[in-house]
Amino acid sequence: MDNFLQQVINGISLGSIYALIALGYTMVYGIIKLINFAHCDVYMLGAYIGYFCMTSLKLGVFPSLVIAMLACTIIGVLIEKIAYKPLRNATRIAVLITAIGVSLFIEYGTMRFVTANVRAYPPMTGWLAERFKIGNMTITAQQILIVASTIVLVALLQFIVKKTKMGKAMRAVSLDKDAAELMGINVNSTISFTFALGSALAGAAGVLVGIYYNSIDPLMGVIPGLKAFVAAVFGGIGIIPGAMIGGYFIGTVEVFVSGYGNSLYKDAVVFAILIIILIVKPAGLLGKNTKEKV
């Protein structure tokens, strides 16, 4: 039983990271119907920006987290302005291929500057190095930080989307771009805002992963990015709560496959789930409620 609960804790920590990345995929898809492959590289850049804030600038964890989120916001908007905006009226396949190109460009461009070697985050001190024991289970302060940050950020996101004017504009654009434009909504700035939000979350995920796993490299976004994408599809792509549920589900499944089966099959199981969802319920778990799309 202790083991089981410990595995649940492991699964929730891992799932939080997938959820944070999946939100960015899902928001961008919701608004311009584009699978933004470069998203997972923004996550990687966030990890590196956090790393340089902590090592070169000697900043604390929270300032680094905020700086990484701000920097990723700018990067996300720049990617949209430079690579995707000129293709606004092009075919979807052209934009998709551009997204793959941007992704590879960022990965290998970054490698040029920081080399392919793995880097370790500086060791955490103070309360971030704490571990708490409950019976036979162990929870680290870093796990709590990850889960808490995810919940706070998602609550904030939900507030922005549901309660603010900008959020209303986002929902309008995702429902019908042309109609929204006729109503006087600035579609371009709304799309930029969506990219900004998604990238900020990815940046936060990058720094949190750096703190939690202590290891970053230029290709670190590839596999988590794919799995977060599966999470987004699982929950119903374009739907914010769906991405979150998907993230936690994929994280938990992965942990349980490794914990009670064979760890070598965990990725196979995750992608098998993707295939089954696409066959049985192509719109995803929450896919019917199209009005929720953002």
Add this chain to the structure above:
Amino acid sequence: MKKKLSILLAVGLLISGLTACGANSKGQAANSNEIKIGINYELSGGVASYGQSSVDGIMMAIDEINAAGGIDGKKLVPVKYDNKSEPAEAITLANKLISQDGVVAILGPATSGSFKSEISVAEKKKVPVISGSATADDVTVDKAGKKEYAFRICYTDSFQGTAMANFAAQNLSAKKAVIVKDSSSDYAKGLADNFTKTFTAAGGTIVGEEAYVAKDKDFNAILTKIKGLDFDVIYLPGYYEEAGLIIKQARALGIDKPILGADGFDSPDLTNLAGASALTKVYFTNHYSSLDKDPAVVKFIDDFKKKYNKEPNAFHALGYDLAKFVADGLKRSKSLDSGALKDALAETKDFTGVTGSFSIDENHNPVKAIVVVGLENGVQATAEKSGNK
């Protein structure tokens, strides 16, 4: 007509190429104050840390040899190329070193895969190639037989796995072991197999076996599973990149049993990734330890620190020994050509190096001792030498 002309041209080029080669290699042997040594290492790419360290050691040894008068008054001249950690590139460079630069022997590459690729060229061109760190079992001998021109100065993976199993059973009195291995590398598989064989023969049992793939980051699930088992030690054959994370996560989960590994642990990055406090009760087999009080080793460490301003690791020491080993062969060799050098290297007896003294056996492997390094709070605290193969 055009076709004929082009064939004629091609043949002409080929002949001039061949004669150029011949002249080159002869010139090398006959009259020159230089002996060219090829260096074919991973200076960039995935395992750049191994290649760069080895080359640092090699250059230091070559400088020392030349400062002491060289070989029979001739200076050693290194010809250095970067194979980018790619086996295909290693082959191209080996060809270039032999045909264009006319080297008498090639040092490197550091990893077994690239070194094996290079051997095919060496056998064809009859030029000896020597690696300091290619530990895979089938490097110098495989199913097709012995490789005449391939040598190495490090022990094999099967010896490493066996030595660690003996250490676990005798020094740590372990009865039950769990294996966590990198299923994507032959290195880890070979080590795990040999560890299992020896450990069970010594009366121990393997109570669990888990696997991961390179680049994984989250090991909490398998470690939680292991935590529920009853065991004495964890054997973790793999490279520092994942091993560091596994050790960190295991200690965070409260697993405080000894963790054993192999020479893949030997990198400063292991400490960075795992954190110094997690690296307690961690043991790994290695080629050399900086704790060794042997005067030759102490001198090497001092000189190395003076030259490069850092602590030497095993790859530095192996690179240093590698160049010294070839120089030793050249001194004993009847003439300064590749064939005579090969015979001299094969006859090496009781060569004394920083990584221990050794002789070359009939399979071109060294017969040498292994060191089991123990870490306490991230620093080397113990070093036990064990068994000549």
